[in-house]
Amino acid sequence: MxxxxxxxxxxxxxxxxxxxxxxxxxxxxxxxxxxxxxxxxxxxxxxxxxxxxxxxxxxxxxxxxxxxxxxxxxxxxxxxxxxxxxxxxxxxxxxxGKWSPRTRTNVSPDLVRHQRTIAEQSFTATGGKLAHHWPIFQKLKETGFGSIIRATLTLHQLCSSNCPFCSTILRNKRDSVSLTEAQAFVSTLYNEQAALNRNEFVRYNEEYRRLTGTDIRLKGLILSGGGQPNLWPHFSEFVRWLGELDLDVGLITNGFPPKIAEDVYERFKWVRLSITPESASPFYPDGRFDRQYIPASLRHNDSLTVGLSYVYGPWTDDDMLKRLDASAHENGFRYVRLLTDCNLTRQAQLKAHQDLADRLFRLGFIDEVGKPLSRIFHQLKYHGSQREAEELWSDGQCKLQSYNVFWDTTGHEENGYSHCYPCDSVTVLADEQGETDISVSERRFNADKWGTVKSTEVHRLFTEPLQPFFDPRDICASCLFMNNNRAVSDLVKRASYGDMNLDTSLEHLNFP
Ligand code: SF4
Structure with a gap:
């Protein structure tokens, strides 16, 4: 039409x-x-x-x-x-007055002023923490079975913001799950998986117990929900229920609805507040992110990690970056994570990273080699390429799927179930073969392309041998988790595990 x-x-x-x-x-x-x-x-x-x-x-x-x-x-x-x-x-x-295609200048990631810090490795998933779970990769190598130790739930699709970079703009507001469904999902990964490993993978399970203190089962859970999981009607009850499990729980949200009791947030291991462009969140008082309500239980509280996250783009001025840093200091937050819009194609995204790093340097937030000088750290996250995809996935298997699950509720209203995915970046995979041949990101979860198992059958991820549900070389060339995929491949290929050198400076180990 x-x-x-x-x-x-x-x-x-x-x-x-x-x-x-x-x-x-x-x-x-x-x-x-x-x-x-x-x-x-x-x-x-x-x-x-x-x-x-x-x-x-x-x-x-x-x-x-x-x-x-x-x-x-x-x-x-x-x-x-x-x-x-x-x-x-x-x-x-x-x-x-007319767009004309041109050849892009390639930007090498090495040209971006950046240093990977302990904060970046601890508070984001760069693959550096996977070695701390090595018995599950020995198990994968010797038996072919995966172990799901990390999960993210969206729970529903509500959000009060209108971000230009929204990764799920094409979602359906009515795709929400019940409390019973969310509890059953977690219980399967926590109780059922532990029992299976105790009974059928004894050697690996005992090694894992020695290393981490628990059976092989869910260790880290993130609630991320369509922007604001704390708008889900069962949020407080679910969080209190999770608090009875020996599980690290993280929260990613765009804001804090006042009706949630402040003590609910104390049950989290970490909370990350996403700061949107100020024009995109109508609930910011006077259009200022730093005037929004923040529960007292999250301010200057050393018993949990609180950080800010911000996507850099045309909406960012120097004042915004200064206020982000100041807000972290004023509230006693550990970090401000800055990254670029993942809907951009690889080359445009690397250019944006270059701009961001240069601006941070000019403002005195990083030194000339990219080392942070304040609470801001720059996450250098960018799309992979077809060449890397062919090298990395010669067997056609996404490796994230062996330890991680992302349950998104897209399709729930229509079907009564929804799907699991290996990661959340499948909504923002933008490919380019040149400026005239761009395949734009889907900005929604598409189970026909990237879905693994139904949410009601999540047990299949650990009761059946690892299997490719799709070939990532065909549909994931711009994957944002190539480092994590590489880390799993390296761990699975190891000849022995007795000589593992584990980095003890890393935190949040249950969110690899
Ligand atoms: S984008 Fe990467 S991590 Fe995500 S499903 Fe594809 S290959 Fe796996």
């Missing part, structure tokens, strides 16, 4: 195409807005207020508010460039 465009006034226009409706509101305050609205039943929207203006080599020249001319330019190139790249505009194209 041909795109339909309606122009009422120069400062207001709408374009209907594919899975999205674009709506420009030039008279919005305090900045003009371009909304990208998903057409699926959720009708989630991303609010864009700024774009990147680039030189012909793709370097950032400036960030610009969205004028009617820029909006018109984005409308014209959106279908070809997709919902993320369309907001990176070459200045010379803007002058002539």
């Amino acid at each position: 041909a795109p339909t465009r309606q122009m009422s006034r120069p400062e207001e226009s709408t374009l209907d195409l594919g899975e999205f409706t674009l709506k420009y509101r030039g008279d919005a305050l305090p900045q003009p807005e371009l909304l990208v609205i998903g057409k699926r039943s959720g009708r989630h929207k991303a609010v864009h207020t700024f774009v990147n203006i680039l030189d012909n080599d793709g370097n950032l020249v400036r960030q610009a508010a969205i004028t009617p001319d820029i909006a018109s330019f984005i409308f014209g190139s959106f279908e070809v460039r997709g919902s993320t790249e369309a907001f990176n505009i070459y200045e010379s194209d803007l002058v002539v």
